[in-house]
Amino acid sequence: MARAATTADAFNAVAEPRRRQILDVLSGGERPVNDLVRLVGLAQPLVSKHLRVLREVGLVGVRDEGRQRMYSVNGQPLKPIHDWVKTYERSWSRRFDRLDVVLEELKEVKEDDDGEDE
């Protein structure tokens, strides 16, 4: 065995800076590939390949529009990352200094997020 496949999950897909850059551009709205090529400053085949990886983990969607393919973001697969990282928030956030605030947050999360998804 060797290195784990990058296309395996969102963690790996997003570890590549160019792919984060692509997502950042797309977060401003749907874009055809050529826009990304121009905005990210990467060769067209490379952009297509990165988009393939992002598609495979569900981070982007495509829609055919004439001879263009419109790509859009879907952040849902990022939720596991968010959830995992959040458990370490204590390490950097001053918010966790006071217990009462922590409890306040927990209550709030329960109210707003209950039955969120999955």
Place this chain on the structure above:
Amino acid sequence: MARAATTADAFNAVAEPRRRQILDVLSGGERPVNDLVRLVGLAQPLVSKHLRVLREVGLVGVRDEGRQRMYSVNGQPLKPIHDWVKTYERSWSRRFDRLDVVLEELKEVKEDDDGEDE
């Protein structure tokens, strides 16, 4: 050029499942290497190598204690990941359905996190 170096940043360091596992164990408190070997079920040299990567991005710290080396977690380098992922929270959180809640959150963040770090 080939694949980006894993040791480059927290994004890559954390893309490896075994390393997340190690961090998760350490989040329960300081541990010597052998504990990790046992708990993660990985060969000792592999654990040491993963720890090296984690050390290089600042995600763990070490403390010498006799002939053991006590490792501990430092989540600070995860903050950039948290911040980046958070901008996509809209995609999965029902919390963003109502504008008033969004504004409430923004206000709250400003109060609690102001002048956090860096």
Place this chain on the structure above:
DNA sequence: GAATTATATACCGATATAGGAATATGTCAA
């Protein structure tokens, strides 16, 4: 000092990339 324990490093093999160049596929227009 020798044996033991704890950890780190070096070397190896297999593999999965990232980027580049060339080419294939697909759509529209004249």
Place this chain on the structure above:
DNA sequence: TTGACATATTCCTATATCGGTATATAATTC
């Protein structure tokens, strides 16, 4: 149909791993 444009795929090379085995370093005990 031919040509132009948009995008995807294939083939290639270099490299950075991950896991494994063997070994080196370091501290403790006898």
